[in-house]
Amino acid sequence: MKQEKAVVVFSGGQDSTTCLFWALKQFKEVTTVTFDYGQRHHAEIECARNIAEELGVSFKVLDMTLINQLSANALTRDTIKITEEVGELPSTFVPGRNHLFFSFAAVYAQAIGARHLVTGVSETDFSGYPDCRDTFVKSLNVTLNLAMDAKFVMHTPLMWLDKASVWELSDQLGAFDFIQQRTLTCYNGIPAAGCGTCPACKLRSQGLEEYLERREA
Template identity: 70%
Template sequence: MINQKAIVVFSGGQDSTTCLFWAMKRFEEVIAVTFDYGQRHNLELQCAKEIAQELNIEHHILDMSLLNQLAPNALTRTDIEIKESDGELPSTFVDGRNHLFLSFAAVLAKQKGAKHIITGVCETDFSGYPDCRDVFVKSLNVTLNLAMDYQFVLDTPLMWLDKAETWELADELGAFDYIREKTLTCYNGIKGDGCGECPACKLRARGLEQYLEKRQGGDAR
């Protein structure tokens, strides 16, 4: 365990909760930060709050409602359809979201004396979001260090994992059942296995099925 503090950018979803358990194994003190940007489902904020309380994690919810005004999208507006089209970014992409989230997480981290900021972004199993790419995270890491004269480390434990491997990591962390039952990934606001129809649920379910097949095959041997 590293004798340092870490901040986890935390939504209460599968990926960020896996990152939270990952951080708890590695750092002496873990703080979670959740952003309220006018999400379609307030349940996401409640879910994050409940998980943080259950795991005894210091939790901050920051107001980012301006993002909703600047970048209308399907995650915040019920009148915008959730859809994915070939060659285009999904309607769930929010311009600047990860840039702003990580920047504000860094401000909080410096105030708390934390150098590590952990985010669940991934460019292996993702929807083409430009702000989930490794090159973006590395460039922002440099920018934040220069902007605040502070040696932040942006950790991305899921960056090169597909969803099946993310489930495997959750299992290795002893959090498989917890993450499957208590997290909220669904764009329609249904906890656990979700609605099964939205893009987020389909991606999560496909990874889960692939990992369970692998695990059962290993048990058989």
């Protein structure tokens, strides 16, 4: 039996689109919310809009460009190079992003009568982002319920999956080809396989290769 209404925090990328297909099987009604924070891969917003339209779910864009005024990083500044150094946070880390996004998603959810929040964060393949960890999500879930006198339930179906397993889940959901061809994960704003060189593309490609080898074995 399907549960009630859910809001999917949605970017049009591999992970959030997999979560959207997952949510469509779990909930009676699904809506999506995405965020414009001046990201260098701004094309993801239009990609997300197109996916939501094709799958017949509502789509909401929230203006979060204030993040751009507060934080200089590789995702909000084209002048900053995308780098990953061992022992350091990637230059693509946007401080407070998920904290703010999930909080505003909760405000939106309450406004439309939704109790469930779905996000594609993962502690297994999280690029070192502290706001993708399970402890953070659980902590914020408690905080949101206290702050808003609500009973939100935050769902993280990818939390313990590596990228190969995310591809496997999309296959199980009947969405493998759709996600491979229609999503945008690339930090440089190139859909599908992307640029092939940024960290997001490398992670996606490596996971795909591992899953295909597993599937064909």
